[in-house]
Amino acid sequence: LIGPxxxxxxxxxxxxxxxxxxxxxxxxxxxxxxxxxxxxxxxxKEGQSAPQSSDNNANESRESTENNATNNAEGRGxxxxxxxxxxxxxxxxxxxxxxxxxxxxxxxxxYITPRLQRAMVDRHIPGAVLVxxxxxxxxxxxxxxxxxxxxxxxxxxxxxxxxxGRISALFTSALVxxxxxxxxxxxxxxxxxxxxxxxxPGHARRRNAAGQAAALSIRDLLYRETGLNALTTAPLxxxxxxxRSLAYYLSxxxxxxxTGEIDVIRPSDYExxxxxxxxxxxxxxxFPEYARxxxxxxxxxxxxxxxxxxxxxxxxxxxxxxxxSEYRLNADTYxxxxxxxxxxISGKDMATFMxxxxxxxxxxxxxxxxxxxxGAILRQxxxxxxxxxxxxxxxxxxxxxxxxxxxxxDIPGYSAYLALLPESRTGFFIAANSHAPEFTRDIFRFIVxxxx
Numbered sequence: 001l002i003g004p005x006x007x008x009x010x011x012x013x014x015x016x017x018x019x020x021x022x023x024x025x026x027x028x029x030x031x032x033x034x035x036x037x038x039x040x041x042x043x044x045k046e047g048q049s050a051p052q053s054s055d056n057n058a059n060e061s062r063e064s065t066e067n068n069a070t071n072n073a074e075g076r077g078x079x080x081x082x083x084x085x086x087x088x089x090x091x092x093x094x095x096x097x098x099x100x101x102x103x104x105x106x107x108x109x110x111y112i113t114p115r116l117q118r119a120m121v122d123r124h125i126p127g128a129v130l131v132x133x134x135x136x137x138x139x140x141x142x143x144x145x146x147x148x149x150x151x152x153x154x155x156x157x158x159x160x161x162x163x164x165g166r167i168s169a170l171f172t173s174a175l176v177x178x179x180x181x182x183x184x185x186x187x188x189x190x191x192x193x194x195x196x197x198x199x200x201p202g203h204a205r206r207r208n209a210a211g212q213a214a215a216l217s218i219r220d221l222l223y224r225e226t227g228l229n230a231l232t233t234a235p236l237x238x239x240x241x242x243x244r245s246l247a248y249y250l251s252x253x254x255x256x257x258x259t260g261e262i263d264v265i266r267p268s269d270y271e272x273x274x275x276x277x278x279x280x281x282x283x284x285x286x287f288p289e290y291a292r293x294x295x296x297x298x299x300x301x302x303x304x305x306x307x308x309x310x311x312x313x314x315x316x317x318x319x320x321x322x323x324x325s326e327y328r329l330n331a332d333t334y335x336x337x338x339x340x341x342x343x344x345i346s347g348k349d350m351a352t353f354m355x356x357x358x359x360x361x362x363x364x365x366x367x368x369x370x371x372x373x374x375g376a377i378l379r380q381x382x383x384x385x386x387x388x389x390x391x392x393x394x395x396x397x398x399x400x401x402x403x404x405x406x407x408x409x410d411i412p413g414y415s416a417y418l419a420l421l422p423e424s425r426t427g428f429f430i431a432a433n434s435h436a437p438e439f440t441r442d443i444f445r446f447i448v449x450x451x452x
Contacts, residue, residue: 169393276339
């Protein structure tokens with residue numbers, strides 16, 4: 001069979017061998033990323049709710065549940081709100097060939113859903129939502145776990161509302177641009193022109209012709225370019241009745257000039273809270289009402305609210321802490337600076353808002369922003385790479401030669417992460433009803449590492 005006088009049997013054997021073991025170069029490229037290494041292959045705990053997709057319209061019980069406060073959630077969020085995941089890949093910027101295309105939606109669902117479930121078990125997350133917009137279209141929308149453990153109420157990806165902390169600043173900034181589009185003001189206008197009884201300080205580093213501190217403009221506030229160090233000091237309040245007016249808190253803020261190099265991404269709610277107050281003064285209506293009538297209601301975002309207590313109890317995701325091998329219900333607390341940190345929103349509503357931005361300011365034929373204003377948020381007004389900066393409530397950076405806009409929310413009892421990649425019109429949103437920033441970043445890494 002192998003001698004020089006028997007070439008045909010050798011060819012036959014080689015052909016049969018190729019038929020069973022095709023060489024590597026003959027394999028079609030599936031386009032799928034290699035599976036990520038999973039160090040924790042733990043199965044879901046018994047009783048964990050199955051994922052709820054946007055097509056799952058189970059009839060949930062709507063009875064209200066009692067607010068038995070067993071934990072006292074304290075603190076004002078993570079001061080290191082910097083999205084460190086994005087920095088980990090900065091060394092690869094030079095030779096990156098560009099983002100791979102995401103696979104077919106069904107393939108992506110098979111890839112990410114088990115990882116979402118495992119991460120929830122590993123990080124002790126009661127409930128979560130994950131939203132992906134790709135090329136401006138809804139690509140993935142999933143909810144898993146429970147919004148209320150006592151009532152065994154599953155997360156409904158369409159209507160369960162999660163608190164998102166400083167991601168609220170993006171929505172407030174968009175409302176400010178909406179007011180500009182409606183000719184209520186222009187961005188170069190001085191903020192003190194609309195501040196009423198609230199005293200607005202001058203710019204800490206800019207001088208006018210007379211040598212005095214220049215007036216802060218609305219654009220300065222949107223760009224976080226005030227030169228002021230105004231960390232939020234107002235404490236959380238236990239009930240909505242304890243919340244005071246925006247003017248009350250602003251009158252007690254004493255922003256000081258920054259010394260040395262300005263850290264623009266340091267958490268500060270002063271500028272966004274002041275913008276909310278200016279909207280109240282100029283429109284003649286409370287800020288939450290302005291958000292409802294100009295954005296939430298026209299865009300059918302029925303499960304979004306700057307005053308979470310206004311939402312029905314069966315919609316709100318209850319907050320939990322995992323301690324001593326059990327979940328403990330956290331006490332409800334409320335942010336006094338409503339425009340800066342108080343937004344509560346469902347996964348489906350966040351998908352709608354991302355589509356508004358990626359579609360030039362309109363969705364389903366209803367316009368919220370002009371194309372110019374929507375583009376300003378995504379382009380960051382021609383922002384040039386300066387490592388990181390904050391405009392319109394988003395931290396901007398350039399990673400692997402592409403612009404990335406992101407914001408995380410690590411607040412008592414909740415975590416959320418939002419990232420936008422304007423050049424591919426792609427957005428990600430993760431939210432959970434437990435303070436677990438590691439969880440939201442785990443999920444974000446599962447998507448970014450193989451595909452971007």
